[in-house]
Each structure stands twice: as C-alpha cells, then as structure tokens.
Amino acid sequence: MADESSDSTEETRILRRAPLNTGSQPVSASADPPTGILRRHPTGALPILAGPVSEPATQAVPHIGPTAPDPRFAIATTVLSIVSGWGTAVIATDLITGWWATDPLFCIAMGFLAAVSAAASISGVIALLLRRRTARLLIVVGAVIALLIFAGLFVAGAALPAPVYALPLLPAASIVSAALPGTARWSRTD
Template sequence: MTSGGPPSDETRIIRRQPEAAPPPPPDFSEQHTGIIRRSPTGAFAAAPEPQTSFIPQAAPPPRPQQQPPVTRQSPLAASATATVSIISGWATAVIATSLISGWWGTDELFCIAIGFLTAVSAAATIGGLISLLLRQRIGRLLIVVGSVVALMIFAGLFVAGADLPQLVYGIPILPVAAITLALLPATGRWCR
C-alpha cells in the first residue's frame, strides 16, 4: 500500500449498485431446516437398556403365609372376674367404713391404717377392672394386688379381735375368688 497515491486494485473496495429489488422475505409456512435427512439403509442395532438406578431390582415380595384362624376368646372368665372384683371391693369398703366409724374413738392409728389400706385396695381394684375390660394384661395384676390388700384388711380385723357379725367372717372368700378368677388361663387369653 502506498501513501498518497491512487488506490491499487488490491485495496480498492468494489461497490455495486443493486440491480433489482431485494428478495422477498422468506415464507415460513413451509419450514425449511438445515438438517439433512436420509432414509435408513439397514437394520438398526438394538440399543442397550438404560440403567436408571444403581439399586438392583428387588425380587418380588414373598407371599404371605397362611395364618391360623383367629379364635374369639370367650369373655366369660373376664366378666366373672370383673363381677366378683366389684362385689369384693364393695364389701371391703363397707366393712372398713363400719370399722372406722366404730373404732375411731378408741384406736385412731388402727383406723387410719385400715383407711389407707382400703384406699389402696380400691384404687388397685378399680384400675384393674378398667384395664381388664380394655383387655390389658396389667388388669389381672392390679386385681390380684387389690384383692391381696383386701385380705390384709380382713386379717387386721381378725387379729385385732373386733366383734363382727358372722357374715363378715365369710367375706374374705370374695377376694380369694377374685384372685383365682384373675389368674385363670381363660382370663389371660382374654387379655391377649
């Protein structure tokens, strides 16, 4: 390139005047793509099955085994236990109340001890009855505890030499019956 001289053929810009109108805008109703498509020439190779997880396929779950038929437990033993426990608790409370009201003036400490044992017996028996009827195992234990405490009350009466009607001497049969019924296997099956 020379300075100041006329432009040479190498450096000269060629400018042309448009000879015709510009081409019309493309018609987009026919989509033209730049992808070359060709027809397949042979069979496609089978693609491997994609692995979507690293966790191996689990075996189908085993079929559930036949369980033995469920037998309904008879509520007879539990009902008998509850009935005898209610009667036993009522009889124990009546005798303890009678004893406390009669001996309060002569031996207050003995009456307080009998009152405490009666409250413990009543709480254990009531809790045991509710638990037994709700089919909980602890109900049997609570009934036994309440009945043993009731037997302790009657033992205290007999040791103290209280003058009691003849009927009272037969009442300890009720707590013994409640213990026996609570420990029956049929009552245990009811609680399961």
C-alpha cells in the same frame, strides 16, 4: 449401529420405544406411539366367555386364624373384683366408724389400706376391660390388700355378724379368677 433413517428390522423394533419418522407412517403428536410392547391401557374389549362358567376344580379353604378369646373369664373376674371391693369398703368403713374412739391409728391404717385396695381394684378392672397386660396384677394386689383388711378385722377381735366371716372368700375368688388362663388370654390380646 444402524442408521436411524433405515428400515427397522424385527430385532430392533422390540427395543425402540417409538417408531422412527421415516415418512412411511405419519407420527401424530397427540396419539400414543404405535408400539406393541409398552401399552399402558388395554386396546380392546375384554373377551366374553362362551357358554356357562363351571365351578373351579378346587374349593376355597376357610380362613383359620386366631380365634377371639372367650370373654367369660374376664367378665367373671370383673364382677368378682367389683363385689369384693364393695364388700371390703363396707367392712372397712364399719370398722373405722366403730373403732375411731378407741384406736384412731388402727383406723387410719385401715382407711389407708382400703384406699389402696380400692385404687388397685378399680384400675385393675378398667385395665382388664381395656385388655391391658397389667390388669391381672392390679386385681391381685387389690384383693391381697383386701385380705389384709379382713385379717386386721379378725385380729382386732371385732364382734361381727356371721356373714361377714364369709366375705374374705370374695377377694380370694378374685385372685383365683384373675389367675385363670382364660383371663390371661383375654388380657394379652391387643
């Protein structure tokens, strides 16, 4: 290896981090070493382009990413579940108050089913609005239990107004709406 006091050649100048103090150049303690390779900041101003800048030859390709799912299916499922739950609660309450004197065990069973249906429907609606995966299952469970309440109502042979016979269509519509692919896409995105 060459002596440190000898003049540096072109080959060894590149490998050094700092010049040797040979007496020809004073080494300042405060200044950065005058090397040409290991600069940490620019040494001069940026060059200014002469003339107008032309458009690049290529154009930017628009970003094609995943599209947001359509919320209409989730909104329809939510509305149907809320209206279905309301109708089920009204019918169950009317059934319990009308039949309590004759068959309290049947009324307790209907009240239990109404409470489970309400809990499943409410938690399903909240989970659907929060885009949770279990939302559709909870809505379907609440609607199936509501259909059981209506079946118990019809089996009991209660005298009902004609519009009540159409109310089981609401839980059935909730089940269909929760099973739609649009609702599934809505609840699967995180």
